[in-house]
Amino acid sequence: MRLPLNALRTFAAVASHLSFSRGAEALNVTPAAVSAQVRALEDRLGQPLFHRTGRTVTLTAAGQALLPGVQRGLTEISQAVRSLEEYNAQGVLNVSMVPAFLQKWLMPRLGSFYQIHRTIDLRINADTALVSFTETDFHAAIRFGSGQWPELKAKKLLDDWKLPVCSPQFLQKIGPIKAPEQLLEHHLLNGEDEVWPLLFKGPEEAPRRRHGPILDDSVSIIAAAEQGQGIGMVRWSLVAAELESGRLVRPVPVTIKSRFAYYFVAPHYYFDMPKVAEFRSWLEECCRAFKTPEAVDSER
Amino acid sequence: MRLPLNALRTFAAVASHLSFSRGAEALNVTPAAVSAQVRALEDRLGQPLFHRTGRTVTLTAAGQALLPGVQRGLTEISQAVRSLEEYNAQGVLNVSMVPAFLQKWLMPRLGSFYQIHRTIDLRINADTALVSFTETDFHAAIRFGSGQWPELKAKKLLDDWKLPVCSPQFLQKIGPIKAPEQLLEHHLLNGEDEVWPLLFKGPEEAPRRRHGPILDDSVSIIAAAEQGQGIGMVRWSLVAAELESGRLVRPVPVTIKSRFAYYFVAPHYYFDMPKVAEFRSWLEECCRAFKTPEAVDSER
DNA sequence: ATTTCAGTTAAGTAAATCTTAATGATAATC
DNA sequence: GATTATCATTAAGATTTACTTAACTGAAAT
Numbered sequence: 148m149r150l151p152l153n154a155l156r157t158f159a160a161v162a163s164h165l166s167f168s169r170g171a172e173a174l175n176v177t178p179a180a181v182s183a184q185v186r187a188l189e190d191r192l193g194q195p196l197f198h199r200t201g202r203t204v205t206l207t208a209a210g211q212a213l214l215p216g217v218q219r220g221l222t223e224i225s226q227a228v229r230s231l232e233e234y235n236a237q238g239v240l241n242v243s244m245v246p247a248f249l250q251k252w253l254m255p256r257l258g259s260f261y262q263i264h265r266t267i268d269l270r271i272n273a274d275t276a277l278v279s280f281t282e283t284d285f286h287a288a289i290r291f292g293s294g295q296w297p298e299l300k301a302k303k304l305l306d307d308w309k310l311p312v313c314s315p316q317f318l319q320k321i322g323p324i325k326a327p328e329q330l331l332e333h334h335l336l337n338g339e340d341e342v343w344p345l346l347f348k349g350p351e352e353a354p355r356r357r358h359g360p361i362l363d364d365s366v367s368i369i370a371a372a373e374q375g376q377g378i379g380m381v382r383w384s385l386v387a388a389e390l391e392s393g394r395l396v397r398p399v400p401v402t403i404k405s406r407f408a409y410y411f412v413a414p415h416y417y418f419d420m421p422k423v424a425e426f427r428s429w430l431e432e433c434c435r436a437f438k439t440p441e442a443v444d445s446e447r
Numbered sequence: 448m449r450l451p452l453n454a455l456r457t458f459a460a461v462a463s464h465l466s467f468s469r470g471a472e473a474l475n476v477t478p479a480a481v482s483a484q485v486r487a488l489e490d491r492l493g494q495p496l497f498h499r500t501g502r503t504v505t506l507t508a509a510g511q512a513l514l515p516g517v518q519r520g521l522t523e524i525s526q527a528v529r530s531l532e533e534y535n536a537q538g539v540l541n542v543s544m545v546p547a548f549l550q551k552w553l554m555p556r557l558g559s560f561y562q563i564h565r566t567i568d569l570r571i572n573a574d575t576a577l578v579s580f581t582e583t584d585f586h587a588a589i590r591f592g593s594g595q596w597p598e599l600k601a602k603k604l605l606d607d608w609k610l611p612v613c614s615p616q617f618l619q620k621i622g623p624i625k626a627p628e629q630l631l632e633h634h635l636l637n638g639e640d641e642v643w644p645l646l647f648k649g650p651e652e653a654p655r656r657r658h659g660p661i662l663d664d665s666v667s668i669i670a671a672a673e674q675g676q677g678i679g680m681v682r683w684s685l686v687a688a689e690l691e692s693g694r695l696v697r698p699v700p701v702t703i704k705s706r707f708a709y710y711f712v713a714p715h716y717y718f719d720m721p722k723v724a725e726f727r728s729w730l731e732e733c734c735r736a737f738k739t740p741e742a743v744d745s746e747r
Numbered sequence: 748a749t750t751t752c753a754g755t756t757a758a759g760t761a762a763a764t765c766t767t768a769a770t771g772a773t774a775a776t777c
Numbered sequence: 778g779a780t781t782a783t784c785a786t787t788a789a790g791a792t793t794t795a796c797t798t799a800a801c802t803g804a805a806a807t
Contacts, residue, residue, distance in 0.1 A: 149456075149474070149475075150456070150521075150524060150525055150528060152452035152453060152456060152524070153452060153453070153794085153795080155524060155528070156449075156450070156452060166753080166754095167753070167754055167755090168752085168753060168754080174449070175449075176795085176796065176797085177796070177797060177798080178753075178754065178755085179754085179755075179756080179796080179797070179798080179799095180795065180796050180797075181754095182754060182755055182756085183755090183756090183795080183796085184795080186755090187794095189716075192528075192531060192532070193535060193716060193720060194535070194716055194717065194720065195716060198581060198582050198583075199581070199753095199754070199755095200581060200582045200804090201753090201803080201804045201805070202752060202753050202754080202803085202804060202805065203753095203804095204753090204754085207584055208539065208584040209531060209534070212527075212530070212531055212534065213527055213528070213531050215527070216523055216524060216526060216527025216528075216530070217523075217524055217527050217528075219520075219523050219527075220519075220520040220521065220522075220523035220524030220525075220527065221450075221520065221524070222520075223516055223517075223519050223520035223523060224450060224452070224455060224516060224517055224520030224521070225450055225520075226516060227512075227513055227515070227516025227517050227519075227520065228450060228455070228492075228513070228516075228517075230512070230516070231492060231509060231512055231513050232492070234509070234512065235493060235494070239508065281498060281499070281500060282498050282500045283498075284507055284508040284509075416489075416493060416494055416495060417494065420493060420494065453763085453764080466784080466785095467784075467785055467786090468783085468784060468785080476764085476765065476766085477765070477766060477767080478784075478785065478786085479765080479766070479767080479768095479785085479786075479787080480764065480765050480766075481785095482785060482786055482787085483764080483765085483786090483787090484764080486786090487763095499784095499785070499786095500773090501772075501773045501774070501784090502772085502773055502774060502783065502784050502785075503773095503774095503784095504784090504785085
């Protein structure tokens with residue numbers, strides 16, 4: 148037979164007040180409900196738990212024997228639930244994103260988050276593979292895409308642009324660039340990147356000249372560009388800081404707006420969890436403070 | 448908001464089997480019911496407690512955080528209830544009875560009860576006042592009366608008889624008694640006892656002759672009779688042992704059956720409680736072994 | 748003597764819990 | 778690779794549990 152947990156809770160409430168009425172208040176129910184619950188429990192246990200003499204209520208020996216264990220048990224459970232609820236606002240927060248975004252955009256800003264939210268233990272997984280929210284304990288992710296992911300709620304963080312960059316030394320060496328098409332005369336770091344054709348309008352694409360490595364991932368391309376290995380076509384979000392500091396420069400002021408954007412995504416049940424929301428709104432604040440590239444050429 | 452105790456128990460069952468179906472079996476309900484309970488709990492807590500990946504179920508971080516406390520709490524409560532249930536069959540057993548019955552009838556037999564039922568801690572209150580079962584923790588009582596007590600369940604233990612007794616020395620001194628009426632010539636220990644008239648049929652009651660103390664309670668009368676102070680009209684149950692041993696003798700073989708009897712009484716909820724029933728059936732066994740006086744004269 | 752307070756009772760209502768039956772999706776089997 | 782079990786889920790409906798309202802009882806307080 149299953150433990151009459153609700154009746155036991157009612158019993159504890161009455162016992163700790165030694166009053167049916169005040170126990171009822173504590174539980175937000177009527178005295179009649181409490182009376183019935185206690186009665187049912189007494190029937191179940193085969194003995195009375197309270198002496199009802201006049202208008203005073205006292206515990207029977209059985210009631211005294213029962214109370215402490217029940218109280219301890221209920222307290223234990225209540226603490227377990229409470230501590231879980233506290234962890235909605237603090238504790239571990241697992242977020243996933245691609246390494247490039249973490250290293251180039253988020254990392255420099257992260258210090259302020261830890262300073263503001265000392266009770267949130269932010270743990271970031273940097274991986275290009277999409278994490279599964281149904282099989283792991285990730286609360287949220289930052290993803291670059293269309294904004295549509297099945298089962299997930301998404302909110303746009305940042306639009307993005309692609310633009311050619313190189314090191315100042317490299318630019319000095321090749322001299323000023325007057326038109327985008329001129330870039331073709333120099334080493335382009337990206338591989339079969341679909342962004343080059345966007346830059347050079349018209350079908351008549353000139354053959355590329357290779358004078359160095361061809362790379363696949365953003366972080367490597369940026370590193371190569373910084374080291375003067377050639378011209379890279381990279382995301383504004385990833386190089387804004389380098390451009391600001393002068394470690395990279397723009398050979399031509401063209402930008403191509405990406406049809407994708409950065410989104411904050413999370414399962415619906417995590418999206419508005421306090422600590423997730425804290426992180427999200429901190430991110431949004433960072434994004435608002437993040438400037439867009441000055442010249443916007445084309446859309447796509 | 449009140450703690451969802453039933454849902455938490457369901458959660459614990461699923462978690463400890465890592466299976467909704469087996470958790471359902473453990474709770475004697477269908478998997479559908481378990482699924483709904485867990486779902487409701489997850490909604491309430493705002494986060495999933497299980498990863499459901501394919502047909503395998505694992506705990507989320509939240510579930511892992513929640514489980515131990517819930518398990519501890521449930522165990523605590525279950526132990527409290529179980530130990531109370533165990534105390535239905537053992538532990539303290541409070542019984543009340545009048546001192547005379549305890550001292551003269553029950554006391555010599557009591558040893559065997561403690562030997563047989565070592566786990567029952569029998570505690571006897573000997574008081575002439577009737578105990579209140581609604582205000583104290585008495586489980587049962589032995590009472591002499593009609594068998595009718597409001598709110599109490601009663602079962603007859605012993606009929607009883609009144610009969611005159613005295614010490615063998617006293618009888619030798621006064622010589623043989625031929626008829627009950629002859630008793631009047633000697634000192635009668637009882638006070639305004641309504642039993643004397645029953646012995647001496649007819650309205651023409653002779654005046655009593657006093658040659659010693661007149662006493663009120665059974666134990667004192669028996670003691671006085673043993674010490675040769677006179678003739679006492681006492682209950683068979685209280686002097687059977689003394690008559691057996693010869694410390695008391697019957698001057699005449701008359702007995703008067705009492706219209707009252709000894710009853711085992713208890714509130715209905717205690718009457719069939721295991722340890723109470725054990726004591727009761729042990730008592731009944733003693734009563735069956737207890738002989739009745741040889742000669743029965745009158746009914747009343 | 749009257750009023751007040753506290754617990755109980757009975758009847759009816761609301762809420763929760765459960766079952767059945769169908770569905771979908773994943774492993775296991777052939 | 779198709780088929781079959783297994784497992785969790787869903788929706789609808791039934792059942793049980795829990796609660797409220799209102800009237801009642803009896804002891805304590807005025």
